[in-house]
Amino acid sequence: MNHPPALLRSLAEKVGTPFWLYDARVIRQRIADIQFLTDTEGVQARFAMKACPATKVLKEMKAANIWIDAVSGNEVLRALRAGHPTGHQPPVICLTCDVFRDNALPVVLENGILPNIGSPGQIADLKKAGYSGPISVRVNPGFGHGHVNACDTGGPSSKHGIWLEDLFATKEMADKAGLEITMLHAHIGSGPQFQELHDNLTRLAAEFVTLLEKFTKVNTISLGGGIPHNYRDHGAQVPIEPLHELFASCHQRLVSKARRDLRLEIEPGRYYVAPGCTLVTRVTDVKQTRSNEKGSGATFAMVDAGFVDLVRPAMYGSYHAIDIVGKDDEDPNVPREPIVVAGPLCESGDIFTRDDRELLAPRLLPRPAAGDLLTLRDAGAYGYAMSSNYNSIGRAPQLWLEDDGSVEIISRRENIDDLLKAETSERLA
Structure with missing residues (x-):
């Protein structure tokens, strides 16, 4: 579901981005x-x-x-x-x-x-x-x-x-x-x-x-x-x-x-x-490539979530609805353009808008700007559960939105100590 933009912006200010929001x-x-x-x-x-x-x-x-x-x-x-x-x-x-x-x-x-x-x-x-x-x-x-x-x-x-x-x-x-x-x-x-x-x-x-x-x-x-x-x-x-x-x-x-x-x-x-969880991420930049003999250029919305957070699009080419928070993409008067949504990882496959043939599949979205929040919807199944620490990135926090509008953190953002806690030096032979 779509959450009020004011709520998402308030939560982003408190816990940073990206984060998961369960309803x-x-x-x-x-x-x-x-x-x-x-x-x-x-x-x-x-x-x-x-x-x-x-x-x-x-x-x-x-x-x-x-x-x-x-x-x-x-x-x-x-x-x-x-x-x-x-x-x-x-x-x-x-x-x-x-x-x-x-x-x-x-x-x-x-x-x-x-x-x-x-x-x-x-x-x-x-x-x-x-x-x-x-x-x-x-x-x-x-x-x-x-x-x-x-x-x-x-x-x-x-x-x-x-x-x-x-x-x-x-x-x-x-x-x-x-x-x-x-x-x-x-x-x-x-x-x-x-x-x-x-x-x-x-x-x-x-x-x-x-x-x-x-x-x-x-x-x-x-x-x-x-x-x-x-x-x-x-x-x-x-x-x-x-x-x-x-x-x-x-x-x-x-x-x-x-x-x-x-x-x-x-x-x-x-x-x-x-349908009970949304991944909320922030647009950090919007950039373009140009067409040449290899193919057509594209507009990339760079966001701070990647396949370390939601791996399904990279793994399966799976589809998640995408919204630019505060920009009504259901209003026919709001112009849209094809946008590729890409993450921060040092991987060419860190793209949220791909098809099941691993090709770019840009979405028609209102043009985002740096600082905008972007949501990936229907992320509750195999979202956080399949997230990882690849690139030594800590997993994003999970938040729980109650019926009365209250929100609690049910898992915090991981830090470097979490990533290193299992490492040891124990002689076996």
């Missing part, structure tokens, strides 16, 4: 949408916390009885520190991964976390570590994809999950290891079209129906995440009523087939948080 009202509305989708008895929502693992957001999920899908040991620990409970009864926190690394296995054992394995070899890893509890198995159903091709979550090119035809061999391995499979899971991704999502979810539920006769201990089926968010059209709404009906009917079919109580789960990530 509690927007995030709570998205949480309410998911609560509506899952208000059928036996249907439960999780939050794929990798999208936005801020403690403030995790606490909002706990208050709404949204469970957690974590993908690393430290994500589990973050969820625990935010107040989410341990244990398998019920498994409020689930750890989904294709490889156990770092502290993942100790965290699972010490906190009674349900592991959702995506590779058959993880069964041996769990057995060797002394784990004897229930497990979930992530299936690659052979179809589905993410919001861009680089985010393929199902099919021959996807690394995620166990191929459907290998599932029964994996079950035999689990049986021999004494590990009981209590959940089957798949994630088909947040494809760009609602009808595609609806059709893929229906197809996925049908696949699980055929498996339940063999997996007699399964008490939960997860249809994964994948509810899309439209980054280009802020007026577009996902038709959630049909999804509500779909999840209810899928649950009924699964229970009827299994002839036992089953829980149906979904685990959106992007949908909860994408």
